[in-house]
Amino acid sequence: MRDYFFRRLLLIPPTLLGITIIVFAITRLVPGGPLERAIMEAQQFDASGGGGSSSQAGQDMALSEEQLEQLKEYYGFDKPILQSYVEWVGKVVTGDLGRSYRYNEPVWDVIKSRFPISLYYGIITLIITYGICIPLGVLKALRHRTLVDNFTSILIFIGYAIPGYALGALLLLFFSVNLEWFPMGGFVSYDFSDMTFSEKVMDLVNHSVLPLICYLVGSFAFVTLLMKNHLMDNLAADYIRTAVAKGVSFRKAVTGHALRNSLIPIATTFGQNITLLVGGSFLIEFIFDIDGFGLLGLNAIFDRDYPIVMGIVLLSSLLLLIGNIISDFLVAMVDPRIRFN
Numbered sequence: 001m002r003d004y005f006f007r008r009l010l011l012i013p014p015t016l017l018g019i020t021i022i023v024f025a026i027t028r029l030v031p032g033g034p035l036e037r038a039i040m041e042a043q044q045f046d047a048s049g050g051g052g053s054s055s056q057a058g059q060d061m062a063l064s065e066e067q068l069e070q071l072k073e074y075y076g077f078d079k080p081i082l083q084s085y086v087e088w089v090g091k092v093v094t095g096d097l098g099r100s101y102r103y104n105e106p107v108w109d110v111i112k113s114r115f116p117i118s119l120y121y122g123i124i125t126l127i128i129t130y131g132i133c134i135p136l137g138v139l140k141a142l143r144h145r146t147l148v149d150n151f152t153s154i155l156i157f158i159g160y161a162i163p164g165y166a167l168g169a170l171l172l173l174f175f176s177v178n179l180e181w182f183p184m185g186g187f188v189s190y191d192f193s194d195m196t197f198s199e200k201v202m203d204l205v206n207h208s209v210l211p212l213i214c215y216l217v218g219s220f221a222f223v224t225l226l227m228k229n230h231l232m233d234n235l236a237a238d239y240i241r242t243a244v245a246k247g248v249s250f251r252k253a254v255t256g257h258a259l260r261n262s263l264i265p266i267a268t269t270f271g272q273n274i275t276l277l278v279g280g281s282f283l284i285e286f287i288f289d290i291d292g293f294g295l296l297g298l299n300a301i302f303d304r305d306y307p308i309v310m311g312i313v314l315l316s317s318l319l320l321l322i323g324n325i326i327s328d329f330l331v332a333m334v335d336p337r338i339r340f341n
Contacts, residue, residue: 005325012321017089019317020310024085027306034075034101034304039068075101092314098307102300107311111296117187118293124208125215126273129223134266137227138259144232152224160221164214165283171210172287182210185289214284219273223266230265234258263334271327274319 072078079087091098097107140149159167175181183189189203234240235258243253282294293312300308 005329008325008328012318015321016314016317020089020314021085023313024088024310025081027309028077028081028084034306035071035077037304039071088310097311097314100305100308102303102305102308107307110308111293111311111315114291114293114296117290121208121211121215121290121292124212125219128212128216129219129273130266130270133220133223134227134263137224138231138254140224140228141231141235142254144228156221156224159217162217163283164217165287167217168210168214168284168287171213175210183207185287187290187292211284211288211290214287223269226265226269227262231258231262234261260334264331267330267334268327270330271323271325272320274323274326 069078076084076087088098095108097111099105100107100110103110136152140152143149172184176184183206186207187204188200188207189195192200192203195203231254235254237258240253240258243257244250248256282298284290285292285295286298296308297312299305300312
């Protein structure tokens with residue numbers, strides 16, 4: 001098993017190279033990049049009468065050829081794609097993710113300031129999801145077609161049918177605008193630094209309740225029903241009936257055999273949810289004005305801030321690959337029949 005995971009770790013660098021080179025090529029070939037945006041803004045400025053001499057130098061263009069070359073050099077578009085990518089990889093190896101076009105700061109500094117916010121919501125979402133959904137799925141499987149099962153299924157499907165961002169708008173309108181129970185948005189209040197420790201905790205909780213509800217509604221239904229359906233399949237299997245016929249109590253048959261086998265699909269999908277630790281949801285962050293990782297990526301795409309885009313793609317892909325390895329490890333722990341060679 002050790003050799004298997006070692007080989008999986010060795011596959012991470014070439015996989016990252018494949019992902020990043022595709023995204024890097026797209027950022028260079030897609031129209032409307034930062035160079036085009038700079039030219040358009042200069043033309044608009046020239047049309048408004050702010051730079052008449054530069055239009056003559058560029059022959060009906062707002063920028064001269066020399067200025068265009070300087071812009072290409074600034075944005076890194078003065079070299080072939082492959083050469084630019086090799087230089088970018090060389091910087092990444094040394095820990096330099098580039099410099100943001102919009103913020104004019106190192107990419108890592110921009111990402112680092114948003115990372116704790118998304119990490120906070122991601123960890124809490126994972127803990128609540130698996131801490132509640134697994135026991136709830138077991139309860140629904142053992143109480144199938146009872147009042148408890150039917151009532152929880154109605155709530156789960158209602159939550160699953162409503163998109164998180166739409167639910168966020170409704171929650172803000174009802175609880176923040178009408179009732180004024182929770183703040184309108186943001187991660188913390190503006191005077192957070194001046195509060196006492198207990199006030200900071202309460203302020204953070206008040207700002208977190210509504211966004212966490214929106215984060216949970218989608219994954220809640222998936223994990224709960226996944227647990228319930230697989231546990232019901234295992235309870236109907238021959239090995240459970242054989243164990244009960246041999247004198248094993250039903251409780252022990254569920255906890256010792258069926259439950260462990262039902263956790264296999266949960267362990268398989270756990271690694272994919274690792275990306276929630278930083279990815280978040282840009283729509284939910286936009287609704288609640290949370291300056292997190294997801295909203296940063298969305299704004300970077302709109303602003304054609306390609307160094308930020310590449311940094312987010314690199315970190316998200318790395319987390320996803322590590323998450324898949326963690327999933328394999330958890331499956332091997334849960335299912336003794338699996339041996340990775």
